[in-house]
Amino acid sequence: MDLKRTALYSLHQQLGAKIVPFAGYEMPLRYTSDVEEHNVVRQGVGVFDVSHMGEFRVSGSQALALLQRVTSNDVAKLIDGKVQYSCLPNAQGGIVDDLLVYRLAEDEYYVVVNASNIDKDWNWISQHNSMGATLRNESDQTSLFAVQGPQALPTLQKLTDLPLADMEYYSFKIGQLAGVEQIIVSATGYTGAGGFEVYVPNQHAETVWKAIFAAGAAFGIKPVGLAARDTLRMEMGYCLYGNDIDDTTSPLEAGLGWITKFSKDFINAEGLKKQKEAGLNRALVGFLMVERGIPRSHYEIWDANQQVVGHVTSGTQSPTLGQGIGLGYVPTALAKPGTELFINIRQKPIKAQVVKLPFVKK
Numbered sequence: 001m002d003l004k005r006t007a008l009y010s011l012h013q014q015l016g017a018k019i020v021p022f023a024g025y026e027m028p029l030r031y032t033s034d035v036e037e038h039n040v041v042r043q044g045v046g047v048f049d050v051s052h053m054g055e056f057r058v059s060g061s062q063a064l065a066l067l068q069r070v071t072s073n074d075v076a077k078l079i080d081g082k083v084q085y086s087c088l089p090n091a092q093g094g095i096v097d098d099l100l101v102y103r104l105a106e107d108e109y110y111v112v113v114n115a116s117n118i119d120k121d122w123n124w125i126s127q128h129n130s131m132g133a134t135l136r137n138e139s140d141q142t143s144l145f146a147v148q149g150p151q152a153l154p155t156l157q158k159l160t161d162l163p164l165a166d167m168e169y170y171s172f173k174i175g176q177l178a179g180v181e182q183i184i185v186s187a188t189g190y191t192g193a194g195g196f197e198v199y200v201p202n203q204h205a206e207t208v209w210k211a212i213f214a215a216g217a218a219f220g221i222k223p224v225g226l227a228a229r230d231t232l233r234m235e236m237g238y239c240l241y242g243n244d245i246d247d248t249t250s251p252l253e254a255g256l257g258w259i260t261k262f263s264k265d266f267i268n269a270e271g272l273k274k275q276k277e278a279g280l281n282r283a284l285v286g287f288l289m290v291e292r293g294i295p296r297s298h299y300e301i302w303d304a305n306q307q308v309v310g311h312v313t314s315g316t317q318s319p320t321l322g323q324g325i326g327l328g329y330v331p332t333a334l335a336k337p338g339t340e341l342f343i344n345i346r347q348k349p350i351k352a353q354v355v356k357l358p359f360v361k362k
Helices: 009-014 034-043 063-070 115-127 152-157 202-219 226-236 269-278
Strands: 018-022 025-030 046-049 054-059 083-089 095-105 108-113 134-137 142-148 172-177 180-186 195-201 282-289 300-302 308-318 323-331 340-345 348-355
Touching: 009 018, 025 226, 034 046, 034 226, 046 202, 046 226, 054 063, 054 115, 063 108, 063 115, 083 115, 095 115, 108 115, 115 134, 142 152, 142 202, 152 195, 152 202, 180 202, 195 202, 226 308, 226 323, 282 340, 308 340, 323 340, 323 348
Parallel strands: none
Antiparallel strands: 018 025, 046 142, 054 108, 054 134, 083 095, 095 108, 142 195, 172 180, 180 195, 282 323, 282 348, 300 308, 300 340, 308 323, 340 348
């Protein structure tokens, strides 16, 4: 399969990025070191090119009806300028994808989906569009930069008149940034370090990227790759589609009950409601390694009797804590914070403990 490239592919090459295949794209994994890039986001400001993400525009008088049908969260609660985290439930109790829904106007929404699921999500939403909403896939025309960290605000504020300091988490504004009109600046991110995500038409991508770096030079701004994006989201306990959630995991098991609103009808609402009433058999937990070891995806999770009770879905060494951290599904009886678990690392039981997420407090 031919890999796609973001609009800034050659710029990442010039910056010395290690480029790897990811979700059908050639993406920067790192520029310098993973830990250095991780720390620059936690302490200063870093920029990710996440233009591989997908963007759909849903409009018309039936836009809300369609989104209410296909997403689990209550889109009717949104007002203009607000963003909602949600998921697309499938008919079997699993998740087609997790996504963000932006309300641009009463009859216009912007939906942001995972790169690996662009075609799958487009087909899923289109297939359920019996009400005749207008759908437009803008993924290939749109670049997305995540400007993250405590110095993201003063960096971006130099480039725009939009009052960024007034923006609440999960809200957005549209205006001029770096001389380019109609830019969406969103107070969202996948790092827990604060900051913004900036949606830019591809033809202006390089101009905006360079302007952000000029504005952030005083704060030691750096480009950041996908490896640090993963350790940052892991420290917050955020789910990654394909690892922690997928077509077989229920949003309720994944701790996403808060985005599953039974006050409306959506695909498989009945099935999920029954699951909730019957009680969950397993739950996604965060665990901290008590003994030295790095949990990796697919490693077995053992109970005290060395019986396999689950598998690690995501795991890494936390740069902030200096300890191994991970996520995985375990029986609900073992899901309580403080519960002792063991991770099978090279056939040895390495002690871990269930903890309340996030691993790193904001």
